[in-house]
Amino acid sequence: MFVSAPDRRLARDLDPAALAALAALAERTRPVAASRTRLLPVLPALAGLLPDGALRRGSTLTVGRPGDDGALSVALSLVAAASASGSWCALVGHPSLGAVAAADLGVDLGRLALLPRPGAAWAEATATVLGGVDLVVLCPPFVPRPAMVRRLVARARERRAVLIVVPDRAGWPEPPDLQLRVDGATWEGVDAGRGHLRRRRMTVAVTGRRSAARPVRQQLWLPAPDGTAVAAGGPPDPAA
Amino acid sequence: MDRLLVVRCPELLEEDEGGAVLRAFVGVIAAVGAYCPWVTPVRAGICSLPARGPARYFGGEDALAGLVRAATEEVTPAEVGIADGLFAAVLAARRDRIVPAGGTPAFLAPLPVATLGQDDLTGLLDRLGIRTLGGFAALPDPHVLGRFGADGAHAHRVAGGRSGELADLRRPRVAHLLADGVDGGSTVVEPGFWGGTNDADARAARCLAAAQELLGPDGVVTARLQGGRSPAERARFVTWTAGEPPQDGHPGTVRAAGSGAPWPGRIPAPSPAVVHPDPVRADLADVLGVPVRVSARGLLTTVPDRLSVEGGPWEPLSGWAGPWPSDERWWSRSRRRGARLQAVTVRGAHLLLVERGRWWVEATYG
Numbered sequence: 001m002f003v004s005a006p007d008r009r010l011a012r013d014l015d016p017a018a019l020a021a022l023a024a025l026a027e028r029t030r031p032v033a034a035s036r037t038r039l040l041p042v043l044p045a046l047a048g049l050l051p052d053g054a055l056r057r058g059s060t061l062t063v064g065r066p067g068d069d070g071a072l073s074v075a076l077s078l079v080a081a082a083s084a085s086g087s088w089c090a091l092v093g094h095p096s097l098g099a100v101a102a103a104d105l106g107v108d109l110g111r112l113a114l115l116p117r118p119g120a121a122w123a124e125a126t127a128t129v130l131g132g133v134d135l136v137v138l139c140p141p142f143v144p145r146p147a148m149v150r151r152l153v154a155r156a157r158e159r160r161a162v163l164i165v166v167p168d169r170a171g172w173p174e175p176p177d178l179q180l181r182v183d184g185a186t187w188e189g190v191d192a193g194r195g196h197l198r199r200r201r202m203t204v205a206v207t208g209r210r211s212a213a214r215p216v217r218q219q220l221w222l223p224a225p226d227g228t229a230v231a232a233g234g235p236p237d238p239a240a
Numbered sequence: 241m242d243r244l245l246v247v248r249c250p251e252l253l254e255e256d257e258g259g260a261v262l263r264a265f266v267g268v269i270a271a272v273g274a275y276c277p278w279v280t281p282v283r284a285g286i287c288s289l290p291a292r293g294p295a296r297y298f299g300g301e302d303a304l305a306g307l308v309r310a311a312t313e314e315v316t317p318a319e320v321g322i323a324d325g326l327f328a329a330v331l332a333a334r335r336d337r338i339v340p341a342g343g344t345p346a347f348l349a350p351l352p353v354a355t356l357g358q359d360d361l362t363g364l365l366d367r368l369g370i371r372t373l374g375g376f377a378a379l380p381d382p383h384v385l386g387r388f389g390a391d392g393a394h395a396h397r398v399a400g401g402r403s404g405e406l407a408d409l410r411r412p413r414v415a416h417l418l419a420d421g422v423d424g425g426s427t428v429v430e431p432g433f434w435g436g437t438n439d440a441d442a443r444a445a446r447c448l449a450a451a452q453e454l455l456g457p458d459g460v461v462t463a464r465l466q467g468g469r470s471p472a473e474r475a476r477f478v479t480w481t482a483g484e485p486p487q488d489g490h491p492g493t494v495r496a497a498g499s500g501a502p503w504p505g506r507i508p509a510p511s512p513a514v515v516h517p518d519p520v521r522a523d524l525a526d527v528l529g530v531p532v533r534v535s536a537r538g539l540l541t542t543v544p545d546r547l548s549v550e551g552g553p554w555e556p557l558s559g560w561a562g563p564w565p566s567d568e569r570w571w572s573r574s575r576r577r578g579a580r581l582q583a584v585t586v587r588g589a590h591l592l593l594v595e596r597g598r599w600w601v602e603a604t605y606g
Contacts, residue, residue: 069588072606073513088444098603099463099475100511109463113448113480118455120390125451125459132447134440187584187605190559192543196508197561197582197589197605223510223605 040082040134040162043106045231049206049218050178055082055135057160059177060153066169068182070202073101073222075137075166077229080106082162087111087134092126093118094139094166104227117141123148126163130155135162140170149174178208183217198225201232241403242458242479243341245291245305246329247272247312248319252285261285264316271311275304280457288329291322301338323347326456327398331355345401349374356395361388373399403456448480469506469566470580471515471591471603505566507580512591512603519600522592523548524583534579534594538565547583547590549601555585563594 039054047053055061055078063078064071072094083089088111091097095116103109113133118125119141126138130152138152153174156163165172183205189198199221207215219232252265261284269287273279275298276289295301305320312318321332323339328348332339339347351373354362370376377400385393397403452460460480468474524532526542533541540563546554562581578595580602589605 070606076513086440088440090448096514096516097463098471098511098513098515098606099465099477100471101513102463103465104509104511109465112462113444113451114461114463114477115451115455115459116461116477118459120394121454125454128451128454129447131450132443132445185588187559187589190561190582190584192559193540193561195561197510197584199510200589200605225510227510 040087041085043077043081043229045220045222045229046077046204046218048231049180049204049216051208055162056177057134057162058157060156060163060165060174061178061180062165062167062172062176063180064166064168064182066167066171069185070182070200070222071166071168072139073105073229074180074182074202074204075164076102076107077105077222078164079112079135079137080229082135083108083111088132089113089135089137090115090129090133091137092129092139093122093141094137101223101227104223105229123152126152127155130159130161130163132159133161135164137164137166139166139168140172143170144173146173175209178206181205181207199223241325241344243291243295243301243322243324244288244326244329245294245301245308245320245322246282246286246288246326246333247308248321248330248333249285249312249316250319251316253283255284267315268312268318271315272308274311275308282326282330286330286333288326295322305338324401325398325403328401345374345377348399348401349377353399356399358391358395361392361395364388377401452480470593471507471512472517474511475515505564507564507582507591510605512589512605514604514606516601516603519593519602520550522550522590522599522601524581524592524594524599525554532599533597534563534565538563538579544581544583547585547592549590555587557583557585559584566593 038057039052040057041054042050061078063075079089084106089107090113092115094114097114097116099109102112113129115125115129122138122141123144126136130136136156149172152163153176155161165176181204183203185200185202187197187200189195200223202220202222203217204220205215205217207213221230221232224230247268249265249268252261252268255261265281265284265287269279269281272287272289276294279287279289281287291301291304295304298304298307301322305322309318309320312320319333319336321329321335321337321339323329323332323337324341324344328339328344331351332347337347349372353365353371353373353376355373356362365371365376370379376396379396381393381396384396388396394403448460458479461477462480463475463477465475466473524544525546525548526532527545530542532544535541544557544560546556548554560581560583563579564581565577565579567577578593581592581594583590583592590601591603591605593600593602
């Protein structure tokens with residue numbers, strides 16, 4: 001906290017209203033994107049899935065397995081809150097981003113750099129952008145070699161960036177810090193010819209290492225009718 | 241690929257110890273900068289600028305090339321060329337040529353393979369009896385990747401005029417030298433161009449500029465929203481440019497004029513997360529396997545039941561909605577009539593477009 005040891009007594013003597021005003025002031029004067037903070041914010045709907053309720057700098061996540069419907073949407077929604085609060089993001093290796101959907105999820109397109117077709121230089125390009133942006137979403141265009149992957153993971157850790165991998169068919173040979181899966185997604189709103197796609201209900205399951213070893217599942221509307229990500233049903237429940 | 245104008249100064253290609261060459265080159269950049277602020281030094285003696293905008297303003301590419309040449313020749317002898325992509329544009333400059341839009345593959349085709357400057361590749365191709373860039377470009381993609389590896393595959397794309405430039409064409413050191421300002425007057429990457437000027441912004445600017453040196457100018461882009469009907473029309477991707485004002489970093493300003501206006505025929509929200517830059521072929525059939533069509537009145541001829549993407553296996557539809565007729569540019573000869581349909585299978589939901597009886601996957605709700 002911002003109160004140093006000799007001031008604790010003073011803090012105790014102050015009346016609660018003054019303390020509350022102080023706390024509000026501290027909140028207001030806090031830098032929008034303090035580069036030293038250990039965590040990057042996520043949308044409230046996703047906070048329950050992550051061990052700290054946020055993305056830990058220097059960590060690597062994978063999102064989805066081959067054939068998972070909605071993996072890209074999950075990856076974009078992980079980036080949304082951080083980009084909106086001033087963090088720089090990059091999307092590497094995805095040639096067909098739906099920019100409107102990304103903006104609707106809350107991604108600040110002005111702070112999202114796209115490297116749609118890095119080709120054979122994808123690993124080098126990813127290492128380069130990891131040096132200067134806070135979050136990198138990587139869709140490896142080719143099957144990554146383990147040595148390459150270890151180098152990228154180490155680079156993310158060293159530069160205190162978050163690496164979010166959407167492996168799709170290429171796969172990812174290293175166990176990440178957190179592994180997100182999409183367990184079943186169903187669309188609502190269309191019938192035989194009537195209506196239009198309104199929202200998708202999906203279950204996201206997270207497993208991880210160390211403090212995140214206990215698997216967690218969460219029901220999400222992703223996208224909700226307005227294109228955002230909203231928690232569906234009750235609080236996240238530990239999987240049986 | 242961008243249309244690029246390249247200025248090549250034959251007398252400034254070799255750096256000297258005293259820095260006189262670089263100083264003269266900074267003078268060239270300043271002179272060329274009068275016609276377009278986004279001049280990029282490629283290496284000593286060679287700089288490029290996007291040709292499209294300035295050509296429109298100065299009355300055509302010939303006129304622009306003439307003006308730039310005249311401005312440069314007040315400093316040093318110059319060769320000026322215009323083509324698609326940096327590799328072809330540099331070659332065009334050496335020949336003082338303006339390659340017409342779309343003519344780059346034909347321009348490159350008769351040139352010797354050695355032009356690529358990759359000795360191993362040249363030797364290998366020579367033994368295969370392939371002597372020209374056109375001959376190299378005619379090899380099928382998968383074979384090239386298998387035989388020549390990733391570098392060869394990239395050179396192959398460059399030889400065919402499908403990719404902008406070779407990785408080692410640029411000399412980043414020169415760009416940095418100039419950025420540090422030999423004599424001021426620098427037009428190169430200024431950190432903090434995208435909104436604020438804090439440390440994080442400067443770091444991001446530097447690493448994105450480095451990524452651009454690696455992948456070429458078109459390798460790093462940003463998305464801008466705009467008005468439109470289809471998901472593809474509602475966003476455009478612009479080459480990330482040092483110096484171009486950002487969207488100020490405020491999410492609100494990213495939405496350009498028109499994006500909030502009503503667009504009849506637009507598919508209701510939410511929007512698809514994947515928009516295919518080139519629509520993917522699809523087939524849509526009813527329960528008996530009869531292809532689904534849309535009548536002149538915008539009605540489906542039969543009930544959709546299954547979908548096949550790019551000739552893949554048939555997948556049953558769990559739901560569908562539409563059609564939404566789209567009649568674009570009805571006032572002109574390039575009028576396009578079609579309809580859109582949302583189709584849901586177990587693998588995901590797609591936005592389909594039908595035009596002249598053929599179905600395409602335009603976007604996927606990935």
